[in-house]
Amino acid sequence: MHIHILGICGTFMAGIARLARELGMTVTGSDAHAYPPMSEQLAALGIEVMSGYEANHLDPVPDCVVIGNAMTRGNPAVEHVLDKGLRFTSGPAWLAEHVLQxxxxxxxxxxxxxxxxxxxxxxxxxxxxxxxxxxxxxxxxxxxxxxxxxxxxxxxxxxxxxxxxxxxxxxxxxxxxxxxxxxxxxxxxxxxxxxxxxxxxxxxxxxxxxxxxxxxxxxxxxxxxxxxxxxxxxxxxxxxxxxxxxxxxxxxxxxxxxxxxxxxxxxxxxxxxxxxxxxxxxxxxxxxxxxxxxxxxxxxxxxxxxxxxxxETFRNVRRRLEVCGRVGDITVYDDFAHHPTAIRATLDAMR
Incomplete structure (x- = not known):
């Protein structure tokens, strides 16, 4: 089975791509921002990542197009999928059907x-x-x-x-x-x-x-x-x-x-x-x-x-109070927090 993923370089959709490869599927994908390190990680899995959203990316025709939630009507690839009547689904629906059952x-x-x-x-x-x-x-x-x-x-x-x-x-x-x-x-x-x-x-x-x-x-x-x-x-x-x-x-x-x-x-x-x-x-x-x-x-x-x-042996996710380096008595952290509550919790942890 060949699936093509629109928006493949997002964390969730890249995860879908990895799972599909483990299932033995052929996986290709497109993204507006296909650059390292995600493009290199996907390439290491044998996944071709194409830059942009061109209709010709869907030739040969895949068995299913998995459409990321950042895709909208007017996107050239989305319009091609609809015009040609290609089979399509969402990432969560694909996950439920092929992995979670x-x-x-x-x-x-x-x-x-x-x-x-x-x-x-x-x-x-x-x-x-x-x-x-x-x-x-x-x-x-x-x-x-x-x-x-x-x-x-x-x-x-x-x-x-x-x-x-x-x-x-x-x-x-x-x-x-x-x-x-x-x-x-x-x-x-x-x-x-x-x-x-x-x-x-x-x-x-x-x-x-x-x-x-x-x-x-x-x-x-x-x-x-x-x-x-x-x-x-x-x-x-x-x-x-x-x-x-x-x-x-x-x-x-x-x-x-x-x-x-x-x-x-x-x-x-x-x-x-x-x-x-x-x-x-x-x-x-x-x-x-x-x-x-x-x-x-x-x-x-x-x-x-x-x-x-x-x-006691758990190591946190990257960019969650991740130590980037130390210079003298200064420690530099990288943290993903962006919601006010999450920012407050992060700052409280460091005080």
Missing amino acids: GRWVLAVSGTHGKTTATSMLAWILECAGRAPGYLVGGVPENFSQSARLGKDYFVVEADEYDSAFFDKRSKFVHYLPKTLVINNLEFDHADIFDDMAAIRRQFHHLVRTVPAAGRILRPSPDAEIDQLMDLGCWTPIQTFTTARGGDSSDADWQATVTHPDGSAFELARAGKTIASVRWPLIGEHNVSNALASIAAAEHAGVDPREACASL
């Missing part, structure tokens, strides 16, 4: 922390011998690639952005997870969402796809997620919270930060401390990401103590 899907959603928590969860399952597949919106340092086919389990970063110009539903409605993490919920993506109600509506569609035999992990307290759940939920829920020493909570899972910078914490289940973690990451937001990942992995059968041990 028959798998135990663990999806990590929310406004912040998706990429980091997805990488943590994949690493926990890897250390537990599950050999998971995964698709992450970044490059996890433990794996050095953004996607892998894997075996029975598949961990996916569940993005609320829309699927394609012809499918304005959020990507994550295609994934049908058995285990769902909702890490947090805030207003974001003002280019496609008018208000919080519009975002909650898409997350409610996601919640409706999780089976009664599944599990939803969510922070508590969180007023926005409370409103989301008030719309209806048919799946068992477990809650998690992060605290400082002396705080108490009735959440199912609790992480107590034991070092001011977040580089150490204790894990409690139902109020009983069961493990501790010392790791190279900093920031209370990363402790919360870890807690969500531990709880999700437990649903897939991984002992929480084993999960904690694996996190």
Whole structure:
């Protein structure tokens, strides 16, 4: 089977390309910005990347054209696909059809922390011998690639952005997870969402796809997620919270930060401390990401103590408080944070 990907150099679509190659498919692609390092990484997989969106890129005719969500009507390649009646689909729909069917899907959603928590969860399952597949919106340092086919389990970063110009539903409605993490919920993506109600509506569609035999992990307290759940939920829920020493909570899972910078914490289940973690990451937001990942992995059968041990060897995704270099007593970090809440969490971690 030959697929051609429009917008192949985006992180998500490049991950789709990698998965398709692992499935033995012939993959080609086009992008307006086909340059290193992504073009070189794709070339190393035997994937031809063409610059721009020309109709002749679709000759010979592929069996299916996978259209990225940055593509719009008026794009020459898109217009050619429609004019010639070529078979096409979105990236999330392709993933669901060719990779996720028959798998135990663990999806990590929310406004912040998706990429980091997805990488943590994949690493926990890897250390537990599950050999998971995964698709992450970044490059996890433990794996050095953004996607892998894997075996029975598949961990996916569940993005609320829309699927394609012809499918304005959020990507994550295609994934049908058995285990769902909702890490947090805030207003974001003002280019496609008018208000919080519009975002909650898409997350409610996601919640409706999780089976009664599944599990939803969510922070508590969180007023926005409370409103989301008030719309209806048919799946068992477990809650998690992060605290400082002396705080108490009735959440199912609790992480107590034991070092001011977040580089150490204790894990409690139902109020009983069961493990501790010392790791190279900093920031209370990363402790919360870890807690969500531990709880999700437990649903897939991984002992929480084993999960904690694996996190001590976890290396974060690139551009997440990544140290670029040190000169004298000055350390330079690179961080992806762009939402005000994420920027605040990053700065708090460094103070």
